[in-house]
Amino acid sequence: MRLALFGGSFDPPHHGHLAIATAAADEFALDSVFFAPAGRQPLKLDGTVTSFEDRLAMVKLACLEDARFAASALDAPRSDGAPNYTVETLSGLARRMPAATLFNLVGADSFLGLPRWHEPERLLELAEWIVVSRPGFPIQDLSSLGLDVHQQSRVHLLDTVQDDTAATDLRERLEAGDPCVDLIAPGVLNYIQSHHLYR
Ligand SMILES: Nc1ncnc2c1ncn2[C@@H]1O[C@H](COP(=O)(O)OP(=O)(O)OP(=O)(O)O)[C@@H](O)[C@H]1O
Numbered sequence: 001m002r003l004a005l006f007g008g009s010f011d012p013p014h015h016g017h018l019a020i021a022t023a024a025a026d027e028f029a030l031d032s033v034f035f036a037p038a039g040r041q042p043l044k045l046d047g048t049v050t051s052f053e054d055r056l057a058m059v060k061l062a063c064l065e066d067a068r069f070a071a072s073a074l075d076a077p078r079s080d081g082a083p084n085y086t087v088e089t090l091s092g093l094a095r096r097m098p099a100a101t102l103f104n105l106v107g108a109d110s111f112l113g114l115p116r117w118h119e120p121e122r123l124l125e126l127a128e129w130i131v132v133s134r135p136g137f138p139i140q141d142l143s144s145l146g147l148d149v150h151q152q153s154r155v156h157l158l159d160t161v162q163d164d165t166a167a168t169d170l171r172e173r174l175e176a177g178d179p180c181v182d183l184i185a186p187g188v189l190n191y192i193q194s195h196h197l198y199r
């Protein structure tokens with residue numbers, strides 16, 4: 001079983017998320033990609049986000065686009081209010097699925113922030129990483145992270161996707177009344193409209 005954790009705000013899930021998950025699943029023969037909305041992103045504790053329940057519901061709808069995709073509540077808000085550290089999510093997955101080959105899927109912008117994540121060295125041991133290019137974040141910049149040779153062997157770069165969709169832009173466009181039909185899955189758009197999100 002080859003399984004990727006794909007964490008994010010998913011506020012809302014969009015074409016860029018589906019494009020990188022599809023490319024990663026194709027290239028690395030993944031059986032499953034777990035889309036896990038972050039309850040409390042450790043580096044964005046002050047940011048306002050749409051409720052976890054709405055983001056999980058939208059992710060479930062987005063995941064209908066590919067049989068390899070599944071929505072996951074692994075990063076649901078914790079009862080003690082603590083942030084959702086990916087190191088804990090991945091170690092939980094490794095315990096529960098000891099036979100699985102684990103990957104962590106991220107865009108290049110997220111990966112460039114790795115030194116600020118909780119326990120970066122352990123994160124690179126717990127899973128292989130798939131880092132996908134994103135316009136404005138050249139994959140060559142990853143050399144600036146100073147990973148040693150072993151750590152580099154845990155990181156796979158995928159530069160076949162160049163998708164400039166960003167949730168921040170979409171939220172602004174939705175607020176302005178643009179339905180963004182080409183960039184958001186139809187089921188997600190229906191959910192946004194019927195729940196009056198991003199108004
Ligand atoms: N267009 C894209 N190309 C490559 N990676 C992406 C793209 N959009 C999102 N990602 C990656 O998906 C993961 C989750 O992203 P997130 O849900 O925060 O979306 P976002 O579009 O970056 O949101 P925001 O604009 O609110 O920061 C991150 O690892 C991010 O790098």
Ligand SMILES: O=C(O)c1ccc[n+]([C@@H]2O[C@H](COP(=O)([O-])O)[C@@H](O)[C@H]2O)c1
Pocket residue numbers: 006007008009036037038040041042043044075084085086087109110116117118
């Ligand atoms: O564990 C950490 O310290 C950590 C720090 C920053 C981001 N993350 C996770 O990385 C994923 C992508 O986050 P983002 O905000 O860059 O899209 C999401 O699941 C976050 O919870 C995790």
